[in-house]
Amino acid sequence: MKVGVLSVQGAFAEMEAYWRSQGANVFEIRQRSDLERGLDLLALPGGESTVQGKLLKDLGLFASLKERIDGGLPVFAVCAGLILLAEKIEDDPTVWFGSLPVAVRRNAYGRQLGSFRTVGDFDGTPGVPMTFIRAPAITAVSPEAKVLSVFNGQPTAVRWRNVTAFTWHPELNAGGLRPI
Ligand code: GLN
Numbered sequence: 001m002k003v004g005v006l007s008v009q010g011a012f013a014e015m016e017a018y019w020r021s022q023g024a025n026v027f028e029i030r031q032r033s034d035l036e037r038g039l040d041l042l043a044l045p046g047g048e049s050t051v052q053g054k055l056l057k058d059l060g061l062f063a064s065l066k067e068r069i070d071g072g073l074p075v076f077a078v079c080a081g082l083i084l085l086a087e088k089i090e091d092d093p094t095v096w097f098g099s100l101p102v103a104v105r106r107n108a109y110g111r112q113l114g115s116f117r118t119v120g121d122f123d124g125t126p127g128v129p130m131t132f133i134r135a136p137a138i139t140a141v142s143p144e145a146k147v148l149s150v151f152n153g154q155p156t157a158v159r160w161r162n163v164t165a166f167t168w169h170p171e172l173n174a175g176g177l178r179p180i
Contacts, residue, residue, distance in 0.1 A: 004029045004039035006065075008055040010047015010080055011169070018171035019043060032060050041074045044081025046133060046169055049106070052080055053096045062096075069099045069163070077165040083136055085165055090139055100163050101142030102155075108137030122157065122170075123148040129173035130156065136167050 003019040005012050007028035019026045027037055042065065056062040069075055069085070077085050077100075084096040088103035107114060115133045122128040130149065138155040141147060145160035149168075157166040 001025065001040045002027070002038060003041045003043055004034065004037070005043045006045060006052070006056075006081070008059065008061075009051045010045050011078075011171075012045045012047075014169070015043050015045040015078065015171050018174050021174065029061065029065075030059070032064060035061075035064055035068075039073070041076060042068065044075065044077040044084060045171075046079035046081065049080040049083035049096070050094075053084055053094070056084075056096075066097050066099065069097055072162045075163045075165075077163065078169055078171060079133065079135055079167060082138075082165040082167060085163060088140070100158070100160055100165060101145060102138050102158060102160075102165075103140035104136040104167075105139050106136050107134050109135055117173075118151060120149055120151060120156075128170075130168040130170075131172045132156075132168045138167060 001024045003024040003026050005015045005026060005028055007030050016026050083104055083106060085100035086102050086104045087098050090103060090105040109132060117131050119127055119129050141155050141158055145158045147155040148157040148159055150156060156168055
């Protein structure tokens with residue numbers, strides 16, 4: 001499987017390491033020509049969603065990626081990646097891809113001290129370690145989406161059509177977990 005990891009900013013190295021550990025053929029997406037390599041899955045890493053979104057536009061990657069996402073390319077999105085996909089960002093008129101029917105609140109657990117670990121159920125598997133890093137919260141989710149994990153009563157991972165998206169970082173504690 002060929003996995004393209006968006007590598008313009010943020011925790012793309014961790015995302016690459018995760019997919020390599022899953023046996024994928026991993027390459028970095030930094031410019032438009034990288035998309036010509038063909039990909040079976042797009043991985044959107046954590047980082048700073050505002051910076052990533054702006055770079056996607058400046059680098060001319062945004063429209064091509066949106067077309068692929070909306071066209072059914074499997075997407076694995078973490079944290080900032082989820083924010084880029086969300087249809088709505090609370091208290092913010094910005095919408096990036098707008099491809100995932102969820103609303104999110106950025107930095108929902110506090111800005112600096114908002115990073116923590118917990119353990120929970122993921123898609124029916126108990127005891128999955130979950131690392132939150134300045135994570136967003138999912139404040140609303142379409143009934144058509146499947147909620148895969150919950151923390152404090154709010155969804156923390158969802159699957160909808162071709163997209164699986166997390167507010168936490170599965171790539172950091174993956175172990176034997178195969179999220180998709
Ligand atoms: N706080 C970041 C944002 O709002 C997301 C943090 C992360 O990706 N770990 O974009």
